[in-house]
Every structure is written in structure tokens, then in C-alpha cells.
Amino acid sequence: MKTISLQEILLSFIFLVSIGTFAQSKSDRELILIDKDWRFSLGHLYDTQKDFGHAEGYFSYLAKTGFGDGPAAIGFDDRAWRKINLPHDWAVEQPFSEKASYSHGFKAGGKGFPEKSIGWYRKKINIPQSDQGKIISLKFDGVFRNSKVFFNGYFLGTEESGYNGFEYDVTAYVNYGGENTIVVRADASMEEGWFYEGAGIYRHVYIQKTNPLxxxxxxxxxxxxxxxxxxxxxxxxxxxxxxxxxxxxxxxxxxxxxxxxxxxxxxxxxxxxxxxxxxxxxxxxxxxxxxxxxxxxxxxxxxxxxxxxxxxxxxxxxxxxGIRTIFFDPEKGFFLNGKSLKLKGTNNHQDHAGIGAALPDELQYYRIKKLKDMGSNAYRCSHNPPTSELLDACDKLGMLVIDETRLMGINYYHLNDLKRMIERDRNHPSIICWSVGNEEWNIEGNVIGERITNVMQGFSKSIDSTRPVTVGISSGFKSGISSVVEIMGYNYMGNGDIDAHRNEFKNQPGMGTEEGSTFTTRGIYFTDDAKHYKSAYDVKPRPTFYSIEEGWKFYATRPYLAGMFIWTGFDYRGEPTPYGWPSVTSYFGMMDVCGFPKDNVFYLKSWWGNTPVLHIMPHWNWSGMEGKVIDVWVHSNCDEVELFLNKKSLGKKKMDLYGHLEWKVKYIPGTLEAIGYKNGKKVLAETQKTTEKSESIKLSIDKENVANANVSVITVEVLDKNGLHVPTANDEITFSIKNGKILGVGNGDPTSLENDQFIDEITLASITNLQEQKLSATELPQELPTYLEKDWNTAFKDRDYKNQAKSYVYRGEFDLKENSKNNIVNFFYKKIGVETLVFINGNRVNSSIEDVQKYILSSAILKEGKNTIYIITKPLQKIKDWDVMNTDLGIIQIVKPSEPWKRKLFNGYAQIIIQKEEKGKDVILSVSAKGLKAGVLNLSNKQ
Structure with missing residues (x-):
């Protein structure tokens, strides 16, 4: 059998992710990625004025076709909004708050934060006249959540779930040969899951053009x-x-x-x-x-x-x-292509350090390769349909998948979601099972659960008859769903007697859909409840739950069980069990939120992988604990391991199958060394050395990165004078970049309340108390005259547009919370006349070169608090009596530049995710920290 090379996988991947227009075989079909150059702003959950006046019109977009208002209107001025590229997650940009959702990682969003729960997106695209006669569609891979989409002011529809892809035909609404406006309003005030889910257009968007046939x-x-x-x-x-x-x-x-x-x-x-x-x-x-x-x-x-x-x-x-066969046998487990294969799986959410739910495609490959390197061969999508790119990565890298729908039920809402998932994903050879539910405690053990499962199971089979159906069950394995589901999904051994259930249902295959839920903090070897740190040693998380080792021994030694899926492969935001604030991520992962391995990774690598493994824990930096006993564990698949401290043998021990080895060692600084033996011969050696103080910063591109891709994951660490990694370092590192963009930073600390991202803060100030005076002059004054206070009237009130003055002066106010030289303040003027003059606090300002309706306001003419704006202009004239004249002067935009990008190391490591920008120019990442030698990483960008 031919093996597809990594180079072939990467070339295929790079082609797919780099295309802007993908035309297939010279047909009428085009699929155009439109992720770049969107405008974004937060709106408001219930205050329509703070939501840019949306849904205030007499005729709403639900009453009359084409009546989208506020940002949904085609003529809305979005110039003051932030420029972004997709995928985008606005939740990860928010600060942490103790008042925010525990389950979603205490990010300041959701119903308790109405000013952070609505996001508006706008984009303009040109569609040529030559496309007339084609079917033009908008395709969204996923928007979290409850999205409303408008095209040229026409309401297209609503998609409630944040995990469904959807498509709208816009053919009838297109302005052929001109500009078209796409608008999305996402409402993330309600949670779908009990884990971090992000907010916004966090997956790709496309324009598709096809022949009518x-x-x-x-x-x-x-x-x-x-x-x-x-x-x-x-x-x-x-x-x-x-x-x-x-x-x-x-x-x-x-x-x-x-x-x-x-x-x-x-x-x-x-x-x-x-x-x-x-x-x-x-x-x-x-x-x-x-x-x-x-x-x-x-x-x-x-x-x-x-x-x-x-x-x-x-x-x-x-x-x-792909061409392959799969089969679940109730006696012998899972078979792939006729060969028995134990499932060595993990559960995972779509969430990564620094970037939240908006994962670049390259990061999907990065994470799957991390899991493969651990020895994992299976992945359960918990608990929702994943992005297509994750499944593509699993197809190309060889990872088996359980694909899971979001909610159980028998009506259109539930079954249509299931149908869309299966129809989208059923050609992926990586998928071996459909999951139609997870831990539905209200129905797991009763007849309602049986009925729903029977319907969803049969419905799934009607769409794809080639794969079985499972449900993850946790409230007992006796009746209800567990008695009718095709493949029994056991969630945790402690929740029931698996052997007893199997003996009662001997024709029902089974697997551990969740196991573990252990609590560990990377690099921590003594539990400190005050600091919310859990020791990295593999122990029972609760009396009725089991360690990773106990779990794997149970499933590995039972041929009738197809395998085990650990909760979880990676830590994720939210569910910081067993703690609460200020813990903001879970402790369950075999790796942290960055993908840095915890010690359990090496236990699994020993018994899941095919290569020799030898790993010593903990590190050997214990200043102040000289003479105290340290538990030393060795994870290995060698036959025997001998441990040495400063070249003195502490004994050789035999490794039990699926086990690990332990020594009690009094701490003395120096070198801890393990030597592994196979068939009596030395095959591996591993050391942990006491290091000197931190001296320099090291940057390295992770080996799991997709070669030559636009997005790269960089590991940050510090070294001592001997070039050794310092496992206890917690220095704060500052980053700067040329010819690239930083997407996010992380370090795996479950209690870190540092920013994930450092972006310019944009606030908008409205112009209020707008008044006017009529002027008789046709020539506009070049300096601001003095106007009598008694002559000011409410602007535009009772305006007789058939008998207007020759010119008008308008006066309004806007407030600035601060007037900093570092801030950039812009006035985005919306045309209310011709030959316009603008004065700020009595000072004349000129429009910018790139936009004649944009005025850059110097801090020298601004002041903290109330500022006054005057506009002198000749009025616009109505052409038709029913023309609606603009009465909005515009908006003041205040841009507060972000702090430099920075992150503290956590137990020796931090991570930075960067994106290349300018082709042909190398990306230069520079890092510095107080008292340390700076580091530089040069990334070639020859694409």
C-alpha cells in the first residue's frame, strides 16, 4: 500500500487554503473566499440607539422586503468601524470578569454584558455585469450565534445555531456591474454549550457563482x-x-x-x-x-x-x-480495513490559546498533528459539528472521527441540524461514527430517550447507511438510551458497571466516549489550592472517577470495548473544575490550551505509540527543598528503567504493561538520569538537570506547523548560560513583529488573566445637541465668525426643502473621556451639504487626502470633556419630494493604540501565533524581557 507523503499533504493543504478564487474545470462554478477586509463593531442587545438604530424603522425588514435599517441599510456609513479579516472571534478580545460566565471562561460577554453580546459585520464586494444569468450565493461556514444576514438591505434569513453552515441565494438582489453590501448581525448573548464558544463570524465566508443548472x-x-x-x-x-x-x-x-x-x-x-x-x-x-x-x-x-x-x-x-471499511464488533471491538484497531481517542472543543474559536486552517492541522504525535488515532467532536477544515486535517493526517450533532430531538429543528451535518460530512473517510447526543441526563434512562434515539438513529441511517450511531451516556448504563443505541458510548467508568451492561447487551458494541476528566496543571508538581494549581501527577480526580492510567488499563484489556476517548486532548476556556474565579480554563487536557504537553502525554505516548519512550517527571529545580523527598515518576514503554541521581543508581525497576514507575528521591541539585532497557540492552537515556538562572530567550517554530503556511505557531522559552531550558521561568516577554501580524499569545496558565490579544481600542462619540442658523451669504467664511446665541435653532426641524437658505451653519457637541497625544481622533463626516467647512473648538480643519469626508483631529485643538464642532455648508437640494435627506453629521472615532504585545512565561513556556502578510518579505519576530538577552526569529516568506 502506498503511503501519502507529508509533502503531498502539505502541498495539497497549502493549495486549498491559499486560493482566493477556485474555479473548477473551466465550468461556470466559482467559489470565492471573502474573508478579507470586513468592517466590525459591537452593537447592543436591547438599546436600539446603541445598536446603531437597527430595527427602529416604521416598516421593518420583516414587514417589507428590502427595509433593512441601521447597519443593515445599504447606505450605512461604516468607515469608523474596525477593519478585520475573518475568521474572527470578538469574545476572546474581551477582558476577564468575575461577573462573567463560569462555563465560558469568565470572558466579559453574554447576557450580563449587553454592550458586548452583539456584533455587526459589513463588507462590500463588486459583482461584474458578466455574472448576470448565474446563481449567486453567500456561503457561511459558521457564525456564533443567532445570525441575521442582509444583502444590499434585503433580509436573507436567520441561523440560530453557531455550529451550522448555511447558504443564501442572493441572485435577485445583486447590483450587477457595481458594489454590493453584505451585513451580518450576530447575537452571542445566549450560550449553546457549557464551554467557551466564542462570538462572531469565526469560520470562513464565500461567494459562490454557478450555472442555473x-x-x-x-x-x-x-x-x-x-x-x-x-x-x-x-x-x-x-x-x-x-x-x-x-x-x-x-x-x-x-x-x-x-x-x-x-x-x-x-x-x-x-x-x-x-x-x-x-x-x-x-x-x-x-x-x-x-x-x-x-x-x-x-x-x-x-x-x-x-x-x-x-x-x-x-x-x-x-x-x-477515501476507500476503506469500518466495522464495530460486540466481541472484538473496532476494525479498520478488516484489521482490529483500538481507538485511542480524545475529546476536544474548538478553542486555542490567544485566538479563541477563530482557528486559522493551519492551526487545525497543528492540533491534529499534536494529537497524532501523542499516539492518538481518534477524535470526538465535542459537542457540536466541527469546522470542515478540521475534518480535512483528519482526512489528510489519518485521524478517526466521531462527528457529533448539537442537540437531541425529533422535530425539524433537531433533525434538520443532524441532516445538514451528515450531508456535509459523510464523504470524509476519517468519520467512523455519528453521535446524536451527549449526557442528556433528563432522558438518558427513560422511554423518552429511547424514542428520541430510535428516531435520530433511523433518520441518520436514511442519510448515510455506512456508519453506525452512538450517544455518550453518563447517568447509568441500564435502560433508556443505552438499551437501544447502536454503539454504546460510556461516559466514565464511575457512572455505572460497564461489564454488567455488556453482559446484558452482548450484541451491542461499545466504547468509552469520555474517560478521565483528571485535573492537572502543566509544570506543577505540588497541588496548591490557594493558587488553583493541580499537581501534574496522574491521580483520581474524584473518588468515583479514574486516572488516565486506570482508564486505559480498563479499556485496553477488554477486547469487546472498541477503545477510549479521553476528556480532553487540550485544555479549553471555561469549566475550570474544580475551581472557579480566577481560574479561566479547564484542567482536563493532556495538553494545555497552547498544546504544550503535560506529563500524561508521555504516559499515553508510551502505550499508544509505536516508538520507544522515556520521560522523567518532575523537573529538577527545587531550590529550598534540599533533603526533602520528591516523587519521581518515569513514563516509558521500555522493559526496565534504571534511575540515577548524580550518577548514583537508585535502582532498576521492571515496567508493567500500561503502567509507570515511581521512586522516592531526596532532592539534591544536579542531574537526574533514567536509562531504559529493551531485551537487556540500553535503548534510551533521559535527564532532568538543575538549571542556572535565566539568561536568554529562545524562539522556535513548532515542528507541527504546516510548512510554508501563512500562519505559524512559535514557542517562547528561556535558557540558562548552559543552554538549558529553565522549567520554572515566569518572565514577562514583550513581542514586536515586522512584515507580519500577531494573532494571539498564550502560556497555558489556567489562572492567567492577561490579554489574549492586544488590539487598538476604538470608541465612537456621537455628535449631540445639533443646532443650526440660516446664512444669507453664498461664499463660505474661511474663519469661524461669531454667531448670536439667540439665533440658534434645532437643526433640520421643520425644514422647508423647497425654500432653503443659501447656506447654513451647524453646531454640535461631542465628549472625549481623555485627550491623549497617542490617540488618533477622526471625524467621519456624512454629507449634509456642498462646499463644506469644518471647525473644531473654533479651529479650521481640512479633510484628509484619501477621503474628502474624513477629518483627522489633532490633540492640540481637542480637549478632555466637551468639544464643539461647527459645519458651514451650502444645503443639498431635494430632487424628488419623497427623497429622504441626511440629517446626521457623522461620527467621531477615537483610536487608542494598544500596548505592546506581551505574555508571561508559565513554567518555562509561552506561545505566540503569527501570520505572514507581505509576500516576498521575511517576517521578523523580536522578543525582549527585563534582564534577559533578546531573541529574534526570521521566517522566510517566499510564496
Whole structure:
């Protein structure tokens, strides 16, 4: 069997993530990534004035088509809003607050923070005249949450869940040959889960263009059956006709291997579906001697489907798939391609240090490769459909997946979510099981749970018959869901007698969908409840729960159990059990939120992996504890290990299967050394050395990074004079970057309340108390005259637009909380006249060069507190009686530059995630800290 090389995986990945326009086989189909150059601002949950006047109109967007108001209106001025690129998570940008949600990591967002729970996004795009006649769609991979989408002021719809992808047809609303405005309002005030979920457009957005005759979204379903040395591939294709064409069409389908070589093809004819109807077309193709997809050789194929109308290729659609077999046996566990395979899995949320839920695609690969390096071969999506890019990473890197829907139920809301997940994901060979629920305590043990499970299980089978269904169950393994679910999902041994359940339901396969929930803090070896630190030694988290070692021994020694999924692979924001504030992340992970390994990683690597492992814990820096006993553990898969302290043997011990070794050692500074033996021969040596004081900063790009990708993960650490890593260092590191962008920083400290991101603070000040005076002069004064106070009237009140003055002077006020030289203050003027003059506190200001309606205000003419603005201008004239005239002068924008990027090391490590920006220019990352030698990392950017 051929193994796909890492280079092939990376080249494929880089191609997919770097495309802006992806046109397939010269058809009418285009998929254009539109992640760049959005405008963003926070709104307000219930105060419509603070929500930019949205939903205040007499006719709402729900009453009359095209009546989107406030930011949803096509003419809304968003110039003062912040410029961003997607994916974006505004929750991670917020400070921490003890009043915020425990489950979501105490980030200041949600219902208790109405000014932080609504996010507005706006983007302008041009669509050429030549696209007329095509179907134009907006595609969102996910918006958290309860999103409303508008296009050119037209309301398109609402998607409640933050985990569903969705698509809107905007063909009828397009301004062909001109500018078009996309607007999204996200309402993250309500939580869907009990873990950090982020807020905003945290996944990709696309514009899609197709012929009226096209394959629908997720329009192919590829299955395969292996017969002797060949495979029969069945391709079910759903074709839609949004045009008036009637007649025969040709369907041409081709299978390509990883190198692009054509290995099978078939064509056929069928009648086009009727107007706005769909048809299903099924074809079968033979693949001789297929390269099977498995965890070590994740071989992938592509199915190219083309629709030809009167000989012209009108649509082309590519589908990645793999050829493999899966089977769960109630006696022998899980089989992949006919071979027994123990599932060595982890549960994970989509959340990473510094960037929250808005993971760049490269980071999905980074995290899966971290898990693979630990020896893991399986991943459970907890507890919602993941982003497609995560599944792509699992396909290409060889990671098995349990794909999980968000909520159990039998109505359209529940089943439609399940349907969309399965239809989107069913071609991924990595997916081995659909999960339709998790820990539904209210229904797990009763007949309601049975009924719901039977419906969801049968419904899943009607969409994809090739995979079984599971539910994660935690409130007893006796009745209800556990008696009817196809694959039993045991959540924690302590919640019931697994062996007894298996003996009662001997025809039901099972696996540990959650196990562990152990509490550990990376680099901490003595529990300190006052500091909220848990020792990294693997111990029972609660009396009825089990350690990682106990859990793995249980599942590894029972052939009938398919395997175990640990809670969790990575720490995540929220659920800081067993503590509360100021702990802001979980303690469950085998790795911390950055992906830095805790010591349990090496236990798993010993018994999950295929290479020799030798790891000593703890570190050997215990100043002030000389002579005190330290527990020394060794994780290894060697037959025997001998431990030495300063070259004196402390004894050789035999390693038990799935175990670890322990010594009690009195602390003396120096070198702790372990030597591992296999078949009596020395195969490995590992040391922990007492280090000197910190001297210099080291930067290194993590080996799990995707080569030459735009986003890189950098490890920050400090070294002593001998070049040794200092495991107790907690220095604060300051960062600066050239030709790149810092996306986030982290360190894995569960109690750190430091900023995840350092961004400019933008506040907006409204112009209030707007008054006017009529002027008789046609020439505008170049200096501000003195106007009589008695002549001021409310601006625009009872204006007779057929009998206006020759010119007007307007006066208003705005407040500044501070007047700093470092701040940038801009006035974004909205046109209320022609030949406009602007005065601030009596000083004339000129418009900027790049925008004649933007005025940059110097701190020299501003003052803290109340400021006065005067505008002198000739009035605009109504062309039609029903024209609505602008009466809003504009907005004052105050930009407070951020502090320099910084982060404290935590037990020796910190992490920074950077993005390349300017092609052809190397990215230079510089770091410094008080009393330490600075560091520089140069990243080539030759793409």
C-alpha cells in the first residue's frame, strides 16, 4: 500500500487554503473566499440607539422586503468601524470578569454584558455585469450565534445555531456591474454549550457563482464497496435547476488519485430537473487495486463531477473521499480495513490559546498533528459539528472521527441540524461514527430517550447507511438510551458497571466516549489550592472517577470495548473544575490550551505509540527543598528503567504493561538520569538537570506547523548560560513583529488573566445637541465668525426643502473621556451639504487626502470633556419630494493604540501565533524581557 507523503499533504493543504478564487474545470462554478477586509463593531442587545438604530424603522425588514435599517441599510456609513479579516472571534478580545460566565471562561460577554453580546459585520464586494444569468450565493461556514444576514438591505434569513453552515441565494438582489453590501448581525448573548464558544463570524465566508443548472451544496455522496482486490465506488449526485432549461444533460464523473491521475471515468445522460426542482443521479465506477485510507496511509481520491448541457460544461464539482471499511464488533471491538484497531481517542472543543474559536486552517492541522504525535488515532467532536477544515486535517493526517450533532430531538429543528451535518460530512473517510447526543441526563434512562434515539438513529441511517450511531451516556448504563443505541458510548467508568451492561447487551458494541476528566496543571508538581494549581501527577480526580492510567488499563484489556476517548486532548476556556474565579480554563487536557504537553502525554505516548519512550517527571529545580523527598515518576514503554541521581543508581525497576514507575528521591541539585532497557540492552537515556538562572530567550517554530503556511505557531522559552531550558521561568516577554501580524499569545496558565490579544481600542462619540442658523451669504467664511446665541435653532426641524437658505451653519457637541497625544481622533463626516467647512473648538480643519469626508483631529485643538464642532455648508437640494435627506453629521472615532504585545512565561513556556502578510518579505519576530538577552526569529516568506 502506498503511503501519502507529508509533502503531498502539505502541498495539497497549502493549495486549498491559499486560493482566493477556485474555479473548477473551466465550468461556470466559482467559489470565492471573502474573508478579507470586513468592517466590525459591537452593537447592543436591547438599546436600539446603541445598536446603531437597527430595527427602529416604521416598516421593518420583516414587514417589507428590502427595509433593512441601521447597519443593515445599504447606505450605512461604516468607515469608523474596525477593519478585520475573518475568521474572527470578538469574545476572546474581551477582558476577564468575575461577573462573567463560569462555563465560558469568565470572558466579559453574554447576557450580563449587553454592550458586548452583539456584533455587526459589513463588507462590500463588486459583482461584474458578466455574472448576470448565474446563481449567486453567500456561503457561511459558521457564525456564533443567532445570525441575521442582509444583502444590499434585503433580509436573507436567520441561523440560530453557531455550529451550522448555511447558504443564501442572493441572485435577485445583486447590483450587477457595481458594489454590493453584505451585513451580518450576530447575537452571542445566549450560550449553546457549557464551554467557551466564542462570538462572531469565526469560520470562513464565500461567494459562490454557478450555472442555473448545478450540483447542490454538498451535492455528492460517495460510498465504496471492496470486492476482492477492486472497489466499486457509488456516486449519488443531486442536481438542481434554477433556470428554464428543459432537455437532456450529460453527467461525466472521473476519479483521480492523489497525483491527479485519472483512474476511472463514466458518463451518462438524464433529463434536467424541472424549474427549481432537483433530481438524484447515481453512477458506479470501478477502481482497480485501490489504495485504502487508514491512519498510517491516509490515501485520498477525488471525484470530479461535470454537468454538460448541449456539449458545454456548465458545472464541475470536486469531492474528496477515501476507500476503506469500518466495522464495530460486540466481541472484538473496532476494525479498520478488516484489521482490529483500538481507538485511542480524545475529546476536544474548538478553542486555542490567544485566538479563541477563530482557528486559522493551519492551526487545525497543528492540533491534529499534536494529537497524532501523542499516539492518538481518534477524535470526538465535542459537542457540536466541527469546522470542515478540521475534518480535512483528519482526512489528510489519518485521524478517526466521531462527528457529533448539537442537540437531541425529533422535530425539524433537531433533525434538520443532524441532516445538514451528515450531508456535509459523510464523504470524509476519517468519520467512523455519528453521535446524536451527549449526557442528556433528563432522558438518558427513560422511554423518552429511547424514542428520541430510535428516531435520530433511523433518520441518520436514511442519510448515510455506512456508519453506525452512538450517544455518550453518563447517568447509568441500564435502560433508556443505552438499551437501544447502536454503539454504546460510556461516559466514565464511575457512572455505572460497564461489564454488567455488556453482559446484558452482548450484541451491542461499545466504547468509552469520555474517560478521565483528571485535573492537572502543566509544570506543577505540588497541588496548591490557594493558587488553583493541580499537581501534574496522574491521580483520581474524584473518588468515583479514574486516572488516565486506570482508564486505559480498563479499556485496553477488554477486547469487546472498541477503545477510549479521553476528556480532553487540550485544555479549553471555561469549566475550570474544580475551581472557579480566577481560574479561566479547564484542567482536563493532556495538553494545555497552547498544546504544550503535560506529563500524561508521555504516559499515553508510551502505550499508544509505536516508538520507544522515556520521560522523567518532575523537573529538577527545587531550590529550598534540599533533603526533602520528591516523587519521581518515569513514563516509558521500555522493559526496565534504571534511575540515577548524580550518577548514583537508585535502582532498576521492571515496567508493567500500561503502567509507570515511581521512586522516592531526596532532592539534591544536579542531574537526574533514567536509562531504559529493551531485551537487556540500553535503548534510551533521559535527564532532568538543575538549571542556572535565566539568561536568554529562545524562539522556535513548532515542528507541527504546516510548512510554508501563512500562519505559524512559535514557542517562547528561556535558557540558562548552559543552554538549558529553565522549567520554572515566569518572565514577562514583550513581542514586536515586522512584515507580519500577531494573532494571539498564550502560556497555558489556567489562572492567567492577561490579554489574549492586544488590539487598538476604538470608541465612537456621537455628535449631540445639533443646532443650526440660516446664512444669507453664498461664499463660505474661511474663519469661524461669531454667531448670536439667540439665533440658534434645532437643526433640520421643520425644514422647508423647497425654500432653503443659501447656506447654513451647524453646531454640535461631542465628549472625549481623555485627550491623549497617542490617540488618533477622526471625524467621519456624512454629507449634509456642498462646499463644506469644518471647525473644531473654533479651529479650521481640512479633510484628509484619501477621503474628502474624513477629518483627522489633532490633540492640540481637542480637549478632555466637551468639544464643539461647527459645519458651514451650502444645503443639498431635494430632487424628488419623497427623497429622504441626511440629517446626521457623522461620527467621531477615537483610536487608542494598544500596548505592546506581551505574555508571561508559565513554567518555562509561552506561545505566540503569527501570520505572514507581505509576500516576498521575511517576517521578523523580536522578543525582549527585563534582564534577559533578546531573541529574534526570521521566517522566510517566499510564496
Amino acid at each position: 448545478h450540483l447542490i451544496q454538498n451535492g455528492t455522496y460517495v460510498t465504496s464497496e471492496i470486492q476482492n482486490d477492486d472497489a466499486e465506488v457509488t456516486a449519488e449526485t443531486t442536481i438542481e435547476n434554477k433556470g428554464n432549461y428543459k432537455g437532456s444533460i450529460e453527467i461525466l464523473q472521473t476519479i483521480l488519485d492523489a497525483s491527479g491521475k485519472e483512474i476511472a471515468t463514466i458518463s451518462g445522460n438524464t433529463l434536467a430537473p424541472e424549474f427549481y426542482k432537483t433530481i438524484k443521479y447515481i453512477s458506479k465506477l470501478k477502481v482497480k487495486n485501490p489504495l485504502l485510507w487508514d491512519i498510517d496511509s491516509p490515501n485520498l481520491y477525488r471525484l470530479l463531477t461535470q454537468i454538460k448541457q448541449e456539449g458545454k460544461n456548465v458545472d464541475s464539482y470536486e469531492t474528496n473521499f
